[in-house]
Amino acid sequence: MKKRYTLEQKHWDSPTDHAMPEHSRVPASFTVGNVRIAPATVLAPMAGVTDTVFRRFIKNASLFAVAPTPSQNLLSFRSEAEESASLSSQIEAPTTNQQSGCGLIMTEFTSADGLSRTRESKRKRYLTFYDDEHPISAQLFGSNPATLADSARIVQDCGFDLVDLNLGCPAKRVVSCNGGSGLLRDLPLIERIFRAIRAAVSIPFTVKFRMGWSDAEIVCVQLARLAEECGLNAVALHARTREDGYTGQARWEYIAAVKDAVRIPVIGNGDIRTPEDAAAMVHATGCDAIMIGRGAPANPWIFRQIAQYTATKEAAGVGTYDVPTDQDRYRMVRTYFQMLVDEIAQEEAAEAARAAALIASGQIVNGEQMLKAQRHRDCVGKMKQFAAWFTHGIPNGSSLRKSIFEARSGPAVLAAVESFFATRHDQPAQEAPPAEAFPLFADTCG
Ligand SMILES: Cc1cc2nc3c(=O)[nH]c(=O)nc-3n(C[C@H](O)[C@H](O)[C@H](O)COP(=O)(O)O)c2cc1C
Numbered sequence: 001m002k003k004r005y006t007l008e009q010k011h012w013d014s015p016t017d018h019a020m021p022e023h024s025r026v027p028a029s030f031t032v033g034n035v036r037i038a039p040a041t042v043l044a045p046m047a048g049v050t051d052t053v054f055r056r057f058i059k060n061a062s063l064f065a066v067a068p069t070p071s072q073n074l075l076s077f078r079s080e081a082e083e084s085a086s087l088s089s090q091i092e093a094p095t096t097n098q099q100s101g102c103g104l105i106m107t108e109f110t111s112a113d114g115l116s117r118t119r120e121s122k123r124k125r126y127l128t129f130y131d132d133e134h135p136i137s138a139q140l141f142g143s144n145p146a147t148l149a150d151s152a153r154i155v156q157d158c159g160f161d162l163v164d165l166n167l168g169c170p171a172k173r174v175v176s177c178n179g180g181s182g183l184l185r186d187l188p189l190i191e192r193i194f195r196a197i198r199a200a201v202s203i204p205f206t207v208k209f210r211m212g213w214s215d216a217e218i219v220c221v222q223l224a225r226l227a228e229e230c231g232l233n234a235v236a237l238h239a240r241t242r243e244d245g246y247t248g249q250a251r252w253e254y255i256a257a258v259k260d261a262v263r264i265p266v267i268g269n270g271d272i273r274t275p276e277d278a279a280a281m282v283h284a285t286g287c288d289a290i291m292i293g294r295g296a297p298a299n300p301w302i303f304r305q306i307a308q309y310t311a312t313k314e315a316a317g318v319g320t321y322d323v324p325t326d327q328d329r330y331r332m333v334r335t336y337f338q339m340l341v342d343e344i345a346q347e348e349a350a351e352a353a354r355a356a357a358l359i360a361s362g363q364i365v366n367g368e369q370m371l372k373a374q375r376h377r378d379c380v381g382k383m384k385q386f387a388a389w390f391t392h393g394i395p396n397g398s399s400l401r402k403s404i405f406e407a408r409s410g411p412a413v414l415a416a417v418e419s420f421f422a423t424r425h426d427q428p429a430q431e432a433p434p435a436e437a438f439p440l441f442a443d444t445c446g
Pocket residue numbers: 005006007009010044045046047048049108109139166167168169208238269270271272291292293294295
């Protein structure tokens with residue numbers, strides 16, 4: 001039986017450990033239409049995972065200090081080519097020496113039908129993002145060209161930097177409406193959708209797809225060419241078919257074939273779990289950027305590690321990156337939980353203000369308590385979900401997962417995390433770290 005989007009997919013079917021290739025690394029930047037993305041790394045859209053809290057959490061976890069290169073210290077001249085090749089020269093915010101190693105983030109997929117039917121005041125629920133999330137792409141799914149074009153316009157009006165079309169989702173409820181990977185068997189309809197969306201928006205437009213429906217119906221090269229012809233600005237390939245689900249290994253050779261076929265940027269996706277995998281994918285396929293899905297909740301430091309590897313390789317000729325200690329892991333869990341709680345508090349404050357306005361204008365407000373309870377349930381659900389991803393592979397992680405799943409409230413989940421890490425340390429952390437604190441890690445590996 002094929003797997004669908006469930007938590008089980010946090011496991012890789014048969015992961016390959018790649019060695020770090022000697023001369024390849026993830027590019028310092030790439031450009032999609034008029035949007036420059038630096039570094040060339042993308043957080044994959046993941047339904048139920050990549051909401052605004054998770055996206056900002058990953059962006060923050062990816063922050064790394066940009067040290068001046070030796071040549072800058074010596075005030076030596078660098079050629080233009082050297083300048084643009086240097087990661088540290090790509091920093092656009094001189095007020096800080098920190099940059100996020102995650103170049104682009106994407107929303108969870110959003111139904112175009114749902115979006116176009118929803119009242120403007122309620123759309124925010126689907127399309128919430130904060131200023132510090134730029135550049136950000138909104139992903140849509142659907143099969144009706146006009147509805148998708150309308151929704152792309154909504155996305156553009158909301159201030160997103162890019163819009164993406166999902167042609168990869170294997171979930172039955174999406175495929176049965178001809179959305180996601182269901183469309184892969186109807187290239188003429190895909191062309192109509194591409195043209196309708198292209199005509200509707202001026203922001204960069206991209207598509208994320210699988211190789212095809214099955215091994216007998218592989219269309220990725222044809223599809224990438226069609227995208228280029230229709231004026232799309234980049235393509236992202238998850239190198240599996242719909243029938244593959246998440247089984248086996250992603251077949252990176254198809255990313256290479258797509259890269260050979262088009263001039264627009266190609267984003268490679270599938271089975272990147274380490275900085276070594278990321279560089280190996282670039283080496284094997286020549287892709288312009290890499291996209292990471294399951295690797296992000298399993299190892300929120302992965303974008304930072306890739307950036308550190310690139311920067312140290314460039315500065316010193318030897319690539320290294322930090323690996324997290326148990327205390328770092330503990331802080332990471334707490335930080336994410338705190339961000340979830342803060343977001344709920346913010347939503348509740350906005351809700352209370354809206355309710356007060358309705359009461360003042362004589363209208364009755366119903367369902368507030370229910371909404372509040374639902375939010376808290378969602379928050380505890382997200383805590384459990386993240387803990388499950390994050391503790392996979394940690395020694396004795398299954399005992400933590402068990403106690404987390406038995407917890408019934410946010411504080412109970414946190415207590416389970418605290419007691420787990422306390423048993424692993426002489427001096428467990430007693431205080432919650434500030435949300436932005438991501439200290440340097442103790443150990444370093446090459
Ligand atoms: C829980 C989950 C939800 C996903 N949701 C989406 C989605 O909304 N849109 C999409 O294009 N892909 C979705 N995907 C697929 C990922 O974006 C990505 O293509 C896939 O996980 C392979 O990359 P990885 O090996 O780095 O995880 C989802 C994957 C998972 C595990």
